[in-house]
Amino acid sequence: MTIPALNPQQREEHLATLAEETFDILVIGGGVTGAGTALDAATRGLKTALVEAQDYASGTSSRSSRLVHGGLRYLYNLDFALVAEALKERGLLISKLAPHLVKAQPFLWPLKTPVIERTYSAVGVGLYDALAVxxxxxxxxxxxxxxxxxxxAMQRFADVRPDALVGAIEFYDARVDDARLVINLTRSAVRYGATTASRTAVVGLLQGADGRVTGAKVRDMETGREFDVKAKAVIGATGVWTEDTQSMATTRAGLKVLASKGIHIVVPRDRIKAEAGMFxxxxKSVLFIIPWQHYWVIGTTDTAWHEQLEHPVPTAADIDYVLEHANAVLDAKLTRDDIIGTYAGLRPLLQPVGQDEAKSAKVSREHTTLEAAPGLVSIAGGKLTTYRVMAKDAVDVALGKQRAAETPSIxxxxxxxxxxxxxxxxxxxxxxxxKYGWSTGQVDHLLDTYGSEIDALLALIDEDPDLGRQLKACDWYVRAEVAFACRYEGALHLEDILIQRVRLNSSTPDRGASAVDEVAEIAAPLLGWDADRTTAEKENYRARAAAELAAQEQTTDAEASKVRTEAPDMVPSTL
Structure with a gap:
């Protein structure tokens, strides 16, 4: 089978198609909800288009806790339906839809009292398990x-403080590389006929005299060229930009969204001795200590964010908060010197009128879908785990009850x-x-990344054995992964590779800056860069990395945002 290839040539072909044809569904937004919606629509046999203003997954969908979970804490809010829905989706992803990407992960829930807490916690986790089954x-x-x-408990988590627990309950959720899930969804949608283009921003909505939205005016951010995309229905899946998308149409309806910031820190795998994660x-929220093959991801926070939406960043206070709460249970105290990466994302929380934003942690993660104007559907809220249900609901609303019943989601x-x-x-x-001289651990990494598509990656190495070597800056990755990102996964810039695909931006102390020369050497001929373009890409990424490192030393969101945005974007954004 020929696998879907997202690359500059494909992008040009799909841009031409976007300008020429009329689509049943146009999806705005290439995060997990938008990509899932494009897949849902395409597999119903609908002529589907997807446009994303930045890179695929570049917003919230690459900055999550990287978990597929039911949301154990939502049981405290008695959100049984939400938890049940998420656990059903978790089961589907692990067993059928994406077993290569979504892996079962054990967590310990430490107990402070021997009888009462164990009893009510056991009931809660027991209900969690029952809903999953x-x-x-x-x-x-x-x-x-x-x-x-x-x-x-201490055998399973050797580095827990002895006075932090009297026992524990071990339960399971799952982990996922969030950005890779989105890119996979996008490519899967293309496999079933969707037309898609990244770095293609919606700058206006087309609306007839009767008020019906009939498409969108888009701008190719790589060239500045603008053109119209005609569609019978438009679905806005733009997360924290939902209100901006709605404002392009003449309408009094719509969703109000609060941007809530969650941050994570990353520390080396050998820094914490444990066989399970911890919940x-x-x-203010919950804290997960999540093991990955080479590192631990620890987070998160839940605070209102009022700065620019494109580049949220953690502050020094955010980092200290996570360290403080992790160290409350860790015997091996973590310090700032242990941190090899940080990142921040913005949750799109539905905000009822009059809701106190300081209580954003208590705002429900349930999603809402509505017709903001005739022909324009908005969807917001929810979480990564339930992307498929959100996508189904969005397409159902766009089609209307009768057509949705005639062509149901599959x-x-x-x-x-x-x-x-x-x-x-x-x-x-x-x-x-x-055959390739790798450890089984290296092969496991590739299998967990590409699944059965590993054969396409190995074919690249067979063509050029040099691509089988490990990256000098980080031996977790082989050079072929950079080539695969350029030939098959839609990477157009160095930042696309190093943030969403070969994820050194959030897992190395210099945010991948030391890998820039080697990665650019591989990417340049595949993406058609000349010497000047290659130099510009490298300089831009290094400036970005430096700004991100400087921003996390600031004490307030406003200061951190200002420092981060002093680094210019490689591609100017409309966001």
Whole structure:
């Protein structure tokens, strides 16, 4: 099978198609909701288009806690329907839709009192497990809860403070590379016929005299060229930009969204000795300590954000908050010197009129879909785990009840790229490791990234064995992953590679700056860069990395935002 290739040539072809044809559905926004919506529409047989103002997944969808979870804390708010829905989606992703990307992950819930807390916590986690089993059709997709003594908990999490618990409950959720999920969704949509282009911003909505939205005026941000995209229905899946999208149409309806900032820190894997993650409740939100192959991700926060929306950044106060709460349970105290990465994202929370934004942690994550104007559907709220349900609802509203019933969503039975044949290719792990001189750990990383598409990556190495070497700046990655990002995954710039695909921006102390020369050497011929363009790309990324590092030393959001935006964007944005 020929795999979908997102690259500069494809982009030009799809831009021409966008300008010439009329679509059943035009989706605005290339985050997880927009990409999921494009896949839903395309698999219903609808002529589908997707445009994204920046890079795919460049907003909230690449800056999450990287979890696929039911939301255990929502049980405290009695949001049973929300939790049940999310757990059903978790089961689908693990078992059928994306088993290569979504992995079951054990967490410890530390207990402070031996009887009362264990009892009510066991009931809560037991309900969590029960909802998951019911949602999976009475099948387990992750192990059920397990009660641990203090000794047992410390065996599973050796670096926990002895006075931080009297025991623990071990339960399961799942983790995912959020940006890679979005890119995979986008490519899967293209596989089923969707037309898509990144760096293509909507600068206006087309609206007839009767008030019906009939498409959008878009601008190719790479060239500045503007043209109209005609569509029978437009779906705005723009997250924290929802109100901006709605304002392009003449309408009194719409959704009001609060931008809530969540930050994470990243520390080396060997810095915390543990076999499981940890789940903690704080006075403001929850704190996850999440293990990945090479590092730990620790977060998050939940605070209102009033600055520019494109480049949210953590402050020194945010970082200190996460360190303080992590160190409350860690015996091996973390310091700023241990941090190898940070990032911040903005949750698009539906904001009821009169709601106190300081209480944003209590705003429900449930999504809402409505027709903001005839032909214009807005969807906001929700979370990454339930992207498929959100996408289904958005397309249903765009089609109307009768047409939606005639062509229902089928994405609960459509595996994403890399899922087909994944189990079979995993059995070739040792063979692949031997042939290419890699450790089984390196092959596991590639299998968890590409699934059965690993054969396409290996074909690149067979063509050019030099691509099989590890990156000098970070041996977690091989050079072929950069080439794959350019040939198949829609990367147009260095920042696209280093932030959303080869994710050194959030997992190395210099934010990937030391990898710039090597990555540019691989990318330049594939993306058609001349010497001047290559130099500009490198200089721009280094300036960005320096600004991000400087911003996280500031004490307030306003100061951090100002420092970050002093670095110019490689491609000017309309956002």
């Amino acid at each position: 019911i949602g999976a059709g009475m099948h387990k997709t992750v192990p059920l809860q397990k009660h641990l003594s203090k000794k047992g 903690l409740r704080t006075e 994405t609960d039975n459509v595996p994403l790229l890399g899922a087909d044949g994944y189990s079979a290719v995993v059995r070739r792990r040792d063979e692949i490791a031997k």
